[in-house]
Amino acid sequence: MRVVVCIKQVPDTTEVKINPETNTLMREGVQSIVNPFDEFAIEEGIRIQEKFGGEPIVITMGPPQAEEALKTALAMGCDKAYLVSDRAFAGSDTLATAYTLASAIKKIEQTDGPVDVVLCGKQAIDGDTGQVGPGIAVRMNIPPLTYVSKIREIDPEKKTIIVERLMERGKEVVKCSLPVLITVVKDINSPRYPSLFEIKKAAKKPMIKLGLADIGIPENRTGLKGSPTWVNKVFSPELKSVNGEIFQGDPEECAVKLVDRLINLGKGVSL
Amino acid sequence: MSYVTINKEACIGCGACVDVCPQSALYMKDDKVEVNEKCNLCGACIDACPVNALSIPREIKDSACLADYRGVWVLVEHDGKKPVNVTYELIGEGRKLAEKRNTYVGVVLLGNNVSHMIDDLGSYGADKVFLCQSPVLEHYRTEAYGDVIVDMVKAYKPEIVLSGATTQGRDLAGFVATILETGLTADCTGLDIDENGNLLQTRPAFGGNIMATILCPNTRPQMSTVRPKVFPVPEKTDKKPEVINFDFDFSKITIRTEVLEYLPFEEKISLADAEIIVSGGRGLGKPENFEIIKEFADTIGAAVGASRAAVDAGWISYEHQVGQTGKTVRPKIYIACGISGSVQHLAGMKHSDIIIAINKDPEAPIFKVASFGIVGDVMTIIPLMTKELKKRMNA
Ligand SMILES: Cc1cc2nc3c(=O)[nH]c(=O)nc-3n(C[C@H](O)[C@H](O)[C@H](O)COP(=O)(O)OP(=O)(O)OC[C@H]3O[C@@H](n4cnc5c(N)ncnc54)[C@H](O)[C@@H]3O)c2cc1C
Ligand SMILES: Nc1ncnc2c1ncn2[C@@H]1O[C@H](COP(=O)(O)O)[C@@H](O)[C@H]1O
Numbered sequence: 001m002r003v004v005v006c007i008k009q010v011p012d013t014t015e016v017k018i019n020p021e022t023n024t025l026m027r028e029g030v031q032s033i034v035n036p037f038d039e040f041a042i043e044e045g046i047r048i049q050e051k052f053g054g055e056p057i058v059i060t061m062g063p064p065q066a067e068e069a070l071k072t073a074l075a076m077g078c079d080k081a082y083l084v085s086d087r088a089f090a091g092s093d094t095l096a097t098a099y100t101l102a103s104a105i106k107k108i109e110q111t112d113g114p115v116d117v118v119l120c121g122k123q124a125i126d127g128d129t130g131q132v133g134p135g136i137a138v139r140m141n142i143p144p145l146t147y148v149s150k151i152r153e154i155d156p157e158k159k160t161i162i163v164e165r166l167m168e169r170g171k172e173v174v175k176c177s178l179p180v181l182i183t184v185v186k187d188i189n190s191p192r193y194p195s196l197f198e199i200k201k202a203a204k205k206p207m208i209k210l211g212l213a214d215i216g217i218p219e220n221r222t223g224l225k226g227s228p229t230w231v232n233k234v235f236s237p238e239l240k241s242v243n244g245e246i247f248q249g250d251p252e253e254c255a256v257k258l259v260d261r262l263i264n265l266g267k268g269v270s271l
Numbered sequence: 272m273s274y275v276t277i278n279k280e281a282c283i284g285c286g287a288c289v290d291v292c293p294q295s296a297l298y299m300k301d302d303k304v305e306v307n308e309k310c311n312l313c314g315a316c317i318d319a320c321p322v323n324a325l326s327i328p329r330e331i332k333d334s335a336c337l338a339d340y341r342g343v344w345v346l347v348e349h350d351g352k353k354p355v356n357v358t359y360e361l362i363g364e365g366r367k368l369a370e371k372r373n374t375y376v377g378v379v380l381l382g383n384n385v386s387h388m389i390d391d392l393g394s395y396g397a398d399k400v401f402l403c404q405s406p407v408l409e410h411y412r413t414e415a416y417g418d419v420i421v422d423m424v425k426a427y428k429p430e431i432v433l434s435g436a437t438t439q440g441r442d443l444a445g446f447v448a449t450i451l452e453t454g455l456t457a458d459c460t461g462l463d464i465d466e467n468g469n470l471l472q473t474r475p476a477f478g479g480n481i482m483a484t485i486l487c488p489n490t491r492p493q494m495s496t497v498r499p500k501v502f503p504v505p506e507k508t509d510k511k512p513e514v515i516n517f518d519f520d521f522s523k524i525t526i527r528t529e530v531l532e533y534l535p536f537e538e539k540i541s542l543a544d545a546e547i548i549v550s551g552g553r554g555l556g557k558p559e560n561f562e563i564i565k566e567f568a569d570t571i572g573a574a575v576g577a578s579r580a581a582v583d584a585g586w587i588s589y590e591h592q593v594g595q596t597g598k599t600v601r602p603k604i605y606i607a608c609g610i611s612g613s614v615q616h617l618a619g620m621k622h623s624d625i626i627i628a629i630n631k632d633p634e635a636p637i638f639k640v641a642s643f644g645i646v647g648d649v650m651t652i653i654p655l656m657t658k659e660l661k662k663r664m665n666a
């Protein structure tokens with residue numbers, strides 16, 4: 001059983017604030033973290049390998065400093081990391097990212113052997129698209145199972161997997177053949193914290209860099225050139241003030257006034 | 272191997288771009304801006320520059336072949352009985368885009384025995400229904416639905432393809448766009464079209480802290496998933512649509528997934544359909560206090576929502592979360608109790624008809640969008656309101 005986990009390094013968007021005066025992004029002190037959803041993917045990858053044997057591989061595409069994210073994954077328990085990094089990849093949208101990552105995974109298969117499960121997070125918190133997972137699946141010609149909240153069973157003999165997918169109004173139980181690409185939601189597990197010992201051990205684990213030439217893909221299919229979507233404009237979300245009626249003072253009086261308004265409003269509604 | 276291009280002649284050294292760069296890739300040197308290898312060409316600096324000294328090196332391809340693409344399509348999502356609301360919302364929004372482009376609105380209806388939905392789709396504004404029915408399509412499955420839609424797009428060449436930013440819609444659109452090698456913009460909250468036929472797709476990014484407008488100038492169709500409840504459901508008419516039956520040879524594809532069962536959630540009143548929602552946030556202080564919210568909600572027949580802070584604290588389950596990473600709602604009345612009104616929370620409820628806020632901090636941003644509100648303690652106010660409402664209802 002061989003698992004590859006795709007992770008992304010993202011700015012901690014809970015820390016990203018807008019400067020109300022200049023309406024610009026304030027990035028001071030904003031840390032880079034492993035995309036939170038990808039931590040669930042790492043944990044699930046490790047659990048699969050603990051159960052069925054084998055060594056989880058972690059991969060990221062990004063600038064050189066994305067190595068930090070890989071180190072976190074190694075400390076959690078992955079055994080080998082690949083950093084897919086090259087100037088040529090800069091400016092990749094989800095189509096180009098998926099193409100590049102899928103090509104890299106196919107390359108890895110040549111050295112590490114065929115992959116049974118590719119794991120991704122449900123989305124990355126910077127772009128929030130959730131498109132890279134299904135994209136990788138298409139490029140690898142394996143089925144995607146998105147929004148997975150539980151892996152019920154894996155049969156390594158028959159090469160099948162049964163999962164639960166979390167949908168808006170319920171859960172869907174799906175059976176699928178391996179290899180497969182899975183994107184996970186946060187219900188699936190609770191990621192472990194790496195111990196000091198594991199962090200030390202991680203420093204010795206292999207960290208392999210793959211550039212454009214190593215993967216052997218044409219330059220025009222990745223980076224800016226391989227990306228059909230362009231960011232045209234970036235701006236701050238505006239909040240139009242409604243200048244509403246805000247009551248203050250004696251709680252009892254306020255409550256009565258608001259109930260008056262509510263009943264008035266509610267006439268059109270099933271109040 | 273490119274970075275953002277800097278026109279050093281034009282640069283006035285104001286540093287505006289340095290402040291907005293999310294990657295910290297820009298810095299000042301000798302009163303001019305310089306770029307380092309962290310630049311990922313996100314484009315945030317382009318608009319910030321007051322003198323247009325920054326640009327991204329792009330090629331615009333010959334647009335002749337793009338002109339073959341006509342029509343605005345909506346991928347229908349349904350439960351076997353009827354389409355889900357976002358489908359209607361997108362038909363309405365698709366109509367506006369189609370009028371600007373002087374073209375038709377088409378809907379793609381796939382499933383097993385689903386032809387009873389045709390007239391319904393027409394009545395909301397679909398000019399054409401592209402229909403494919405087969406037992407293979409009984410349950411939604413990415414590969415089966417995706418492969419049919421790819422063939423349909425190749426055959427009929429729509430200019431725009433929209434689907435809901437739901438679990439199904441995102442899954443399907445991601446699959447289809449990759450095969451078609453075209454652009455896909457996720458989770459749009461605004462759509463418009465420019466004079467060249469470029470779809471202007473506006474969406475939140477960086478956890479809702481910024482908005483970005485995305486274009487797809489060189490490939491067709493232009494694809495977007497659109498957040499539910501952002502656009503209104505259009506008025507019904509008695510229009511009858513044209514039906515195009517699409518034959519698909521399922522023997523040519525292998526479908527590797529099988530849906531074993533579906534386990535629906537038990538929801539008292541679903542957030543998505545509720546006319547009134549009462550939501551609680553961190554201001555409630557502890558899980559027991561949600562009972563006060565629930566009692567109030569029951570009194571007025573409302574569904575219960577929550578902010579992420581309340582969900583993360585474990586006071587209520589994730590299904591109740593409203594916002595950027597929760598549900599988007601558009602009730603007639605939204606009552607926010609002990610919620611500050613972060614951009615991420617607002618992203619999920621600011622389109623509600625009327626917003627009411629109860630918060631002890633008069634400066635809380637939620638009051639900006641509130642039509643009515645009380646500055647006060649929720650634990651005091653809400654029980655008083657529940658009591659008063661019960662009194663009046665009995666009267
Ligand atoms: C990528 C990303 C996605 C996110 N997605 C979502 C999302 O989907 N939904 C969401 O809600 N958030 C989301 N967030 C989180 C968001 O940034 C806020 O942290 C969250 O909305 C805050 O919730 P809150 O308003 O309940 O808590 P707070 O911001 O802590 O506000 C609590 C409010 O309660 C008031 N209060 C306290 N005590 C009382 C009292 N006794 N009586 C009355 N008022 C009182 C306080 O004055 C304060 O205004 C997301 C963040 C990120 C980074
Ligand atoms: N640059 C990247 N490198 C590795 N994995 C990625 C990258 N971008 C996205 N992913 C994976 O795809 C998932 C969805 O990302 P997105 O489509 O950007 O929301 C993430 O949770 C990651 O698992």
